Amino acid sequence: MILKGSQRANGADLATHLMNICDNERVEIAALHGVVADDLHGAFAEFEAIASGTKAKEPLYSLSINPSAPLTRQQYEEAIADIEDRLGLAGQPRATVFHIKDGREHCHVIWSRIDAEKMRAIHMAHDHRRLCDLSCELAHKFGLDLPPGLQAWEKKQRFKKERLEPTLAENAQAKKTGIPPEQRRAEITAAYNQSDSAEAFRAALAQKRYILAKGDRRGLVVVDRYGDVHSLTRYVKDHSAKGIRQKLSALKSDDLPDVEQARALTRDLAQQQGKGAGEGAGDKAEETRRRVEEVRRQALARAQEARRLASAQHEQEILTRQASERLALHAAQESEKRGFLFRVRSAVADLIERTPALRSVLGPLQKLTHLDPRERHTLEKDALRRRHAREKLEIARRKRSLAAAEKREQESLTEALARLARRQGEEQARLRQDFTEAGRDQKLWRARVFDEGDVTQEFNARSGAAGGDQDDGDDDVRQPQWKKRTEGLQRRPGSRRGPRR
Template sequence: MILVGNQRGGAKDLAVHLLKPENERVEVHELRGFVADDLHGAFQESYAVSRGTKCKQFLFSLSLNPPKGADVDEGQFLDAIGRAEDKLGLSGQPRAVVFHEKRGDDGQVRRHAHAVWSRIDVAEMKAVPLPHSKQKLQDVARDLYLEHGWTMPRGLVVSGQRDPRNFTLEEWQQAKRRGDDPRETKTAFQDAWAISDTKAAFAHALQERGYWLARGDRRGFVAVDHRGEIYAVPKWTGIKTKAVRERLGDPEELQSLADAKREIARAMQDKMEAFQREVAEKEAREREEAQAKRAALRERQNAERKALQEAQRLREQAEEQERQARLRTGWRGLWDRLNGSRKRTLEQNAQEADAAKKRDQTQQRTEQAAQLNQRRTLQAQRREQEQANATTTRSLREDAKVFRQMETEADLERNSRRDAFKERRRSEDRPRRSRQRDGPAPER
């Protein structure tokens, strides 16, 4: 059944709404945990208690609507209310339960229910938190649909499995890494059954989840996944074989396991080929991008080298001028020559020039090493891309090989069954032809 809940205030308005005379019948079934013995008094009591807190939405209201045509009794409603209460964390809170009966547009009387809880925990004097209440109620509703065998609205379907023919390359690789979870597999089958009311709808729902409906070797209903694994429909849906047959009809009308495997194998081979083309296109695109990056890096590094060379040239000129300025001319220069100062200045200048040269060379080597490391990093990234693409391609080829083998085995199985059928027909025909040749037995 559909469960819709929300936090709210407005105690008086809610009581009026639940007791409105538009319904053909209104039954206040339960008032639990309240001093008051009527709905208005109970909700006003909740409001009074909430005044001791900062909570404005002190009530949680839940409506329970069963599927159209479903016969839900009082016990099933109360069970659903109890499940929702436990899931939301409202166990033990004051609660009101009201049943409504109302005639719909089709003239049929439908029964639904409402449950209202006080959110105020009197012991703590604070509101019970209700995080993710919508999702929690959907989980409860989904379980109810599965257990009662009702046709489930598609909005409640939560299965994450999908038809592998619609996977992207990334999804395909992720699915292979993750492997199968039996719980997800069972959920996929139960979802497909719950949202289907005919064989065609069930087969379509299964294919959306990556399974093909087929006829088993023992005339039963089975499903096959893209690896050729076989699943018995009654086991994985949790539905009795008789009920499965009543909904799906005669299994002889379905394709055989061999035909289903052959169809899957061909479809998946096409998918693997498409993935390989995608990887090849990705490799070509990455190769072009790497070439463009290398060209841009080369241009940038050449510009950096020229800029460094120019900066060093200008600095060298400035430093040389500074050193030359130390050498005095005229009679002072003559005096420097006589007392040896000029010689010492020349030696100092030579030492500084040599140190400057070594400094510039070190700076050039540092830049060259940094640029070389940049080029190596770019090359390593490209090699990593190539290796990843090559690994993916090899994996896809292996997958395609598996599906080709699956198709071959399916063909062999079909041919074997056909030959066995022909041989059986020939065996049945031999006595008939023998009787025809011998003619009728003579009369005695």
């Protein structure tokens, strides 16, 4: 079991991210504790509203629970309870969301860090260590396997990570480009190991479509083909930063481009490659890409339509209930108005209002006790109207939340389809390059250099040889077949077609 937690803000963006049905096969809001709202946007808005009375800049604590094997909901609840006690978040308002992604179920739990009674944020000290200890304890409790890193943590040993632990920014870049950080690390490390000098390393990076640049805050950085900037020392495996600086000490900062210049170079190269890929794209691959794009868009549209239908049904139920409540209240008040007691109390209230002496003595008592039934009817109508207005505001807020979620899902789908098209273009370019290199190595083709006029002579000779040479009234003059056909069209009587230009 792997537990990852972090403090954060911007609850609206987090709620939209958790509701994204494009990146997740299934989204389930399992529980909302300590809040009035019954959706994520409303719950996180309540968290932030309470936090506005404090100085806390990150009022939310977000935790993801990724077990190595499926767990039951009861086991998830036990794990959440243990985590709350260990982190000091017991009794705090929280939201629990389950996702199914790539066939695996995982859980997200978001707490409010604000103690409403003391109006201060709960201090989350050493939460990473506590979560590592809890991961080991819960794995043994539920009979789950521990990954190598947690095994070393449990034995209090130094663990040498074979894989790069991606940050949130790196995960976002991988989602955008389709290149995982581990693949980028392997490519940069291979270029570093196979080079024996600074210039050789720079050339090896260029061959892999990376540009070595000088960073603003760091010494040397690497800019990939998509313009993203990466730390060089982080992506060179099994080499210290000191050793890397010594090996690349021959490079002068003036000889290296800065980040903006490197990004401009990558944009130019991407445009050139895009043109080449577009010219050589196959019809079959393009048709497959369009078919996949249409299928994914239709699947997302069906899921969104089902969610909109459920929201519309919920809205219609609320509006129908409000109409029935208004009719019921109106019927009850009209029935009460026809009663004898209502007429007597109304007459007494009018008498008190008309008589100054009675009004001065009984007026305050009448307002406090609502002896006038007509005033009570007005208060009941106002209370019902205010409650219905709040429910309509809640419906409007739900619509805005749903619109934000759909916008994020469309953006995710567009990014996914762009990644798919980019990968296909790169794969076709790579296959063409491999085919060209294989043909050159096996000497299946050779480049020919034509002088001025040789292309025309070659074309005339081949066209004449293909169609056969014919005499046109002169044995000494021979014309190629394509030229004779053109002249024949010009001489044809009644032909509306002019000569070719």
